[in-house]
Amino acid sequence: MSEISSPGTVFAMEKPWLASYPSMIPPEIVPPKETSxxxxxxxxxxxxxxxxxxxxxxxxxxxxxxxxxxxxxxxxxxxxxxxxxxxxxxxxxxxxxxxxxxxxxxxxxxxxxxxxxxxxxxxxxxxxxxxxxxxxxxxxxxxxxxxxxxxxxxxxxxxxxxxxxxxxxxxxxxxxxxxxxxxxxxxxxxxxxxxxxxxxxxxxxxxxxxxxxAGNDIAFLQYTGGTTGVSKGAVLTHANLLSNKDQIILWLRAAFRKTPQPEILRFVCALPLYHIFALTVNSLMGLSVGGHNVLIANPRDIPAFVSEMRKYKFHIFPGLNTLFNAMMNCPNFSKIDFSSMILVLGGGMAVQRPVADRWFERTGTTITEGYGLSETSPVATANRFDSSEFTGSIGLPLPSTDIAIRDDAGHDMPLGEVGEICIRGPQVMAGYWQKPEETAKVMTPDGYFRSGDMGFMTPDGYTKIVDRKKDMILVSGFNVYPNEIEEVVAMMPGVMEVAAIGVPDEHSGEAVKLYIVRKDQALTEADVKAHCAANLTNYKRPRVVEFRTELPKSPVGKILRKNLR
CATH class of the missing domain: 3.40.50.980 (Rossmann fold)
Known part of the structure; x- marks a missing residue:
């Protein structure tokens, strides 16, 4: 365990995640061979x-x-x-x-x-x-x-x-x-x-x-979704993106322990290429390894998307929780051949365990969760690609990446304690475009990017997100994390989608409100509350349940809690 001391201190056991690395993956990448x-x-x-x-x-x-x-x-x-x-x-x-x-x-x-x-x-x-x-x-x-x-x-x-x-x-x-x-x-x-x-x-x-x-020349202005206010252009250099593709290529080595590497990797490209996840993990990775990307122009047309997936044998499928969930509700989903799939990557939002469990039952493939942001080109952490278990964590820092968990004063937190996830590595942006004040808010003096996500690190180096700082609900002085409530409610067979937010409450300051899209129209508020009473301590239980036909989502399919608030 580390001691809490001055800003910038490191864990007493430095980089505990390295002990959990697959044996064939080095802790650092070599500088990219290409200049741009x-x-x-x-x-x-x-x-x-x-x-x-x-x-x-x-x-x-x-x-x-x-x-x-x-x-x-x-x-x-x-x-x-x-x-x-x-x-x-x-x-x-x-x-x-x-x-x-x-x-x-x-x-x-x-x-x-x-x-x-x-x-x-x-x-x-x-x-x-x-x-x-x-x-x-x-x-x-x-x-x-x-x-x-x-x-x-x-x-x-x-x-x-x-x-x-x-x-x-x-x-x-x-x-x-x-x-x-x-x-x-x-x-x-x-x-x-x-x-x-x-x-x-x-x-x-x-x-x-x-x-x-040169590596420090700007390649992309990748605008953030504006989750912390006005949308900002993350300045991504050629070196940022070249480094991140090299980090992912190194991490991929573990996937080929389970399944031999095919001569040509084929990617499902359902997430939009204007989004940093698909830009790097699909387009740039495909370019780097001579891979084949099958572009899906409209993944919201789930029947057409499923039909397209039936035409090819795919190896790598980056997606996100809402997409996986929607696909499994399509009648022809069972006709997709998953026998060649090496890696199903979940990112963009938390993958819910009920969705991951159902996906494994239906396809025999594990959803491997990773984590990143526009500001990190994007991948900062990922679970081991040779694992056949859904961990519920965002995994280990990629080679040449450091993760620190810090409090508001910039002190490192002991392992197991919640703080802000901070990231340092060659994939971290050069700053926000023409916004030095905004850049100063998120970059620490020792080079870490403050993600705005709250989490903790386990003794073996895995990081678990508990939620975004601003999504946290404060009930009678207790921190309540929407992800936890949503995961519990998602276990109910009658629930298609769920989102939790905090609403003002005269007794407790804030109370939990749920928005639910039903799979079973017979599902009632009483059913939901009974299920939550059986699975959540009292202050975490929803006081209000609202049923809707759909939830607001970003273009990538991420549920927008801020719109519900």
Missing amino acids: LADLLEKNCKLYAARIAFTSMGKDLTFRDLGTYTERIAAWLQSTGLEKGDRVAVMMPNILQNPVAVYGILRAGLVVVNVNPLYTPRELEYQLKDAGAKAIFVLENFAHTVEQVLPRTGVKHVVVTSMGDMLGLKGTLVNFIVRKVKKLVPAWSIDGHHRFPDVMRAGEKLPLKPVTL
Whole structure:
């Protein structure tokens, strides 16, 4: 056990997690071989030229194609007068144009600003202005949003793409269905915009000027979900992302103890590529190992998603609790072949044990939970990939990563005691874009990022999250953590989804309120309260239960407690 002393002290038993590492995994990564993500792309598009990099709606894109098309995008961007370090926004779902645009921007020496396509005009305007974006790539389905805010931003170049632009002959039919049958493209008009195919043709005739990029150059402005207030751009450098992919590749070695490594790893890419989880664990990992990512444009269409999963043998599936839960409620879920699955990764939010247990019963695969944030590129910790048990923890710090559990004064807490989870490592951001005061709030003098998540570390180095600081409910002076209550209620067969928040109470300061989406319409408030009385101490039990048809969620599917509050 460590002693509580001055800020920055370390555990008496330094790095207890190393004793729990798989034997073949070193405690540190070597510095990345590549100087930049553009360097990695150019090298691997040649190395894996004949392999498929991405598939979307049945159309394959090889690494050779990826190299060719990104060079064209990069050359065109340079021809517009954009210079190294300028910011370019990408506002698209998981279609082939997304990685082509993103890696093209990076090859031009520019900075990618990932934008959620479902943003309202207010949210989009804020992000484009805050980032100082000078160009944007957007799917035509969302061009009407761009049109509304364009005059109030610094964006000079708009590239509009259609769903079928990279699908060959099939693309014409896809565009017709999207525009005319499903009517998914609201009317828009943007003077001087460029069409994606025209940009590709123009870029083919232009030279790509070499750009010298170093590890400390900015690669992405990755905007946080704004869980602690206004959305902020996490400045992620080329070195941040190269380091994180190397950390994950090292950690992957353990997975191949149970199952031999296939020649080509195939990834399910259902989480949106504009989200840091899919960006690193799907796109960047696939690029690094010559893997094949099958892009799912709309994972909310669960029947279509399940149908797509039946077509391939997958090895790696990053997802999150709500997605796993929704999939298991689809009638055709049992027809998916999980025999080749090596790793099912849960992140983005806590994976509930009832969901993990049910998933294991249905598929024979374990959901392996990891943890990270936009500010950590994102992966900071993960459970062992050779484990066949769901631990309910966020696992061990990755190689070259340190975790400290600290109180509000910055003192390290003894093992087993709750404090704020603080993270140090080469994947930690350079700061928040043009917000030095916000950066100072979250970065400690000794280089740790204060996550805002509360947790404790076990003697064997595993970290368990108990909740976000601001989600904590204070009942008569007792800390109540929503995750615990939600996990208990999720055990009930009649519950589909659940969220717990604190509401004002004249007797106890705050009381617990539950929001539930029923699987069984016969479920009553009395049933829920009886179940909680049997499983939770009195002050943790909900005083109010509200049934709803759905819960508010982020684009990634994370339940938004702040909206319920």
